[in-house]
Amino acid sequence: MSNHGPASIGAQPGQAARVTIRPASSGDTDTITELHRRCFPAGWEKTFWASSICDCNHLILVAFVGDRFDDDAAAEIQGFILVRRAADEAEILSIAVDPSARLRTIATALLGAAERELTAQTQKLFLEVSVDNAPALALYERAGFIPVGRRRGYYQSVGDLAADAIVMTKDIATAP
Numbered sequence: 001m002s003n004h005g006p007a008s009i010g011a012q013p014g015q016a017a018r019v020t021i022r023p024a025s026s027g028d029t030d031t032i033t034e035l036h037r038r039c040f041p042a043g044w045e046k047t048f049w050a051s052s053i054c055d056c057n058h059l060i061l062v063a064f065v066g067d068r069f070d071d072d073a074a075a076e077i078q079g080f081i082l083v084r085r086a087a088d089e090a091e092i093l094s095i096a097v098d099p100s101a102r103l104r105t106i107a108t109a110l111l112g113a114a115e116r117e118l119t120a121q122t123q124k125l126f127l128e129v130s131v132d133n134a135p136a137l138a139l140y141e142r143a144g145f146i147p148v149g150r151r152r153g154y155y156q157s158v159g160d161l162a163a164d165a166i167v168m169t170k171d172i173a174t175a176p
């Protein structure tokens with residue numbers, strides 16, 4: 001599976017990068033665990049990622065900048081998406097791009113690749129996003145997700161008020 005943007009390796013923020021995407025394998029566990037820790041205040045345990053990679057109800061895709069399509073190249077992973085399938089629906093549990101590689105359309109490429117992978121069995125894709133996560137809200141809106149609900153105080157954080165979550169959905173059965 002691959003998704004090629006229009007520009008070259010080493011594109012700067014604001015420019016689309018050439019992105020290669022493949023399913024995660026067990027050799028990616030450490031890299032995904034570390035990348036998740038760099039991108040979120042509460043990183044998830046390595047055991048969670050190891051079991052998710054082996055779980056057929058979970059889809060994990062990883063992204064590289066460039067044309068690399070090499071299972072041993074885990075150290076170069078720049079982004080990932082984790083989706084959980086349930087019947088004819090699926091939920092994006094996590095998506096992240098390394099801070100050094102953001103604004104080069106890597107997350108957009110990951111979303112598109114996940115949708116293409118899911119589309120045969122999945123009607124609707126859901127996600128939750130914090131009201132104060134402007135980059136993610138902009139990403140999802142641009143990708144065609146629409147807000148359908150709000151969960152009050154969903155995101156607990158020490159010392160701050162808990163942030164609300166916006167629930168968003170996209171009908172991928174009819175997506176172009």
Ligand SMILES: CC(C)(COP(=O)(O)OP(=O)(O)OC[C@H]1O[C@@H](n2cnc3c(N)ncnc32)[C@H](O)[C@@H]1OP(=O)(O)O)[C@@H](O)C(=O)NCCC(=O)NCCS
Nearest residue numbers: 039095096097102103104105106107108129135136138139
């Ligand atoms: C959200 C995140 C995954 C976006 O990754 P990315 O690869 O930089 O996103 P893209 O380059 O594909 O951006 C796509 C669109 O999203 C919007 N966007 C992304 N980052 C943005 C930012 N910092 N400010 C404003 N808009 C932003 C833009 O509309 C952008 O398209 P445009 O540049 O053509 O206008 C990344 O910022 C990240 O990893 N954040 C930390 C983890 C996180 O919050 N994940 C989401 C949890 S719900």
